[in-house]
Amino acid sequence: MSSAPIRLGQFGLLILLAGQLLLQLDFSIINVGLAAISASLHAGETELELFVAAYGVAFAVCLAMGARLGDNFGRRRMFGLAVLLFCLASLLCGVATSVAFLIVARALQGIAAALMVPQVLATIHVSLTGRDHARAVSLYSAIGGIAFIVGQVLGGFLISADIAGSGWRSIFLINLPVCILILLCVWRHVPETRGQGRVPVDWSGMITLALLTLSVLLPTALGPSLHWNWLCLLGFVPILPLVALLWRIERGKEARGAFPILPPSLTRISSMRFGGLIAILFFTCWSGFMFVFALTLQAGAGLTPLQSGNALIALGGSYFVSAAFVTPRLANIRRELMLAMGCVIQMSGLTLLIVTLETVWPRPGVINLIPSTILIGFGQALIVNTFYRLGLADVPHEHAGAGSAMLATMQQVSLGLGPAILGAVFAQVLQYSSAYLSAGVTAIAVELGLMAILLAATLLRLARQRSRPEEAEIDALIVAPE
Known part of the structure; x- marks a missing residue:
């Protein structure tokens, strides 16, 4: 049974790159808002560390899951769901009234980013060839530097402009119209692709990696404010057992011919x-x-x-x-x-x-x-x-x-x-x-x-x-x- 070749048009590529740009903008834009967030929500350095780290840690832990889900259930579908989740998480960040709420919402943004990123490069890889593929990959690679510059300037402008009294919240709320525009276009202009057969997600490896990362992150971030007391140092104890457990889980999966995250x-x-x-x-x-x-x-x-x-x-x-x-x-x-x-x-x-x-x-x-x-x-x-x-x-x-x-x-x-x-x-x-x-x-x-x-x-x-x-x-x- 033959099927027509899948082809990603220029507008479809623009939509995918817009999603990638949005994520990288959000990663760089946040640094210029730290002082304003600290003053507004009475957050100290420790809370700011957790706030910034929440995005990256959630992204890292869920990245492999995002790739597998896209292969199994369709990359366009997963990209659209990720944009929707990112839109919701950005709204929650924009209306946050406490540091704890903001940290959770930021972690949700990281999960959405992990679901979105693998779909962009995978779709480019399977739907473009030759010069078009090389051009698309070059554009994908160049986005990082562009996003960094735009993020710094745009973030500083939005916070300083204080549009409608939104202050730092505007750096999150500006994501909403962009996400909505992407959602309106993605289903028509981005082709659906998926992997050959379903590959199970390494849930046990992913959860263990998350616990291991948190056992490093939390005691390190909380240490200065807790004066490195015994309770804080106790947080480091699970690191070695979790490393051993992760190794055992991943080695077992690999021996069975499964697909471990590491x-x-x-x-x-x-x-x-x-x-x-x-x-x-x-x-x-x-x-x-x-x-x-x-x-x-x-x-x-x-x-x-x-x-x-x-x-x-x-x-x-x-x-x-x-x-x-x-x-x-x-x-x-x-x-x-x-x-x-x-x-x-x-x-x-x-x-x-x-x-x-x-x-x-x-x-x-x-x-x-x-x-x-x-x-x-x-x-x-x-x-x-x-x-x-x-x-x-x-x-x-x-x-x-x-x-x-x-x-x-x-x-x-x-x-x-x-x-x-x-x-x-x-x-x-x-x-x-x-x-x-x-x-x-x-x-x-x-x-x-x-x-x-x-x-x-x-x-x-x-x-x-x-x-x-x-x-x-x-x-x-x-x-x-x-």
Whole structure:
């Protein structure tokens, strides 16, 4: 039985990319609203950490589930349901009257995002070919840098404009008309696709991963406010048992030929372990830096949301230029060398940022921050470019999908935990010194140290590869061309 080929038109692609842009805007726009949310709902640093982390953690834990549900029940259907859920969650965020309510609503947004994201790339993959496919993937990849810039500026403008007295609530409520417009168009212009046969969702692995992530997130975020008392430290106790349980569950599923969320066999591959190290060190620092930097500028230096957003335009712009124009020209150099370059450039930017803040505080203007943020954004793009390329370098072709999903999960978990980890450093210093400059600089210095560890690991890996050229030749034969 033959069927007509599925084809995604230009307007359908625009709808899918609009959904992706909406999610990434929401991820970046939130940082400029932290001070306003804190003042309105009387939220401290701990509550803000949980608020920011709730989205990322929920997204990470549910990402694999979203992909499986789209394959099983139809990607257009799941995309539409995800947009509807995101619309509802945005409304709940916009009308929230307490921090706890806002945290729950933000987690609901993260779940909706996890249901939506896999459908976008999967639909592009199965419904476009050749030049159209390459163009669509390029547009998909470029959205991140664009969303970051637009999110900072738009968020700052909306909060400062205080339309109808909405204040920070407008950064959530603006999602509603966009979601409604997408819903009106998606059923007509996006074709329905699904996977070959149904694959069961790894519910036990997903729930265990969620509990493990929460056992790291909650004690870390609450530690400074609870003065790291015994009850707080007790929260870390389940970590090792949950790691062992997750390993046992996933190994059992893999042995039975099932589809675990984190296949244990992939951890035996060197490049996957190194990709996990990049995820833990870099993406934790990335999201943590955005959170801490926004608080330092707004709550510490007294910048308005618009000024705070403008301070990061140079970072987003340099990230976009590096990702779109520089990394393609460096495609032929060693991946480890590009990663090392990215680490060095970003560390230079972080060091310059510390010096700049110490010099111009308490009035860090947007112009003062441009040189350091340009370096940070440029280096970040180089690191992100190598993440999947390095992580999947030694993964056999037949396991590329599972490897990509595993790296994506580790990436999103790290992004979710970043605000809690660097935020805990920030809150701890602030508790003892009451100086936002000291708190911000200390958190940035911790990030600098973590990036130094990643740089050292990268140089060590590069040295080992150069000392074993025969293995590099074998790898070149078995790794898929990029």
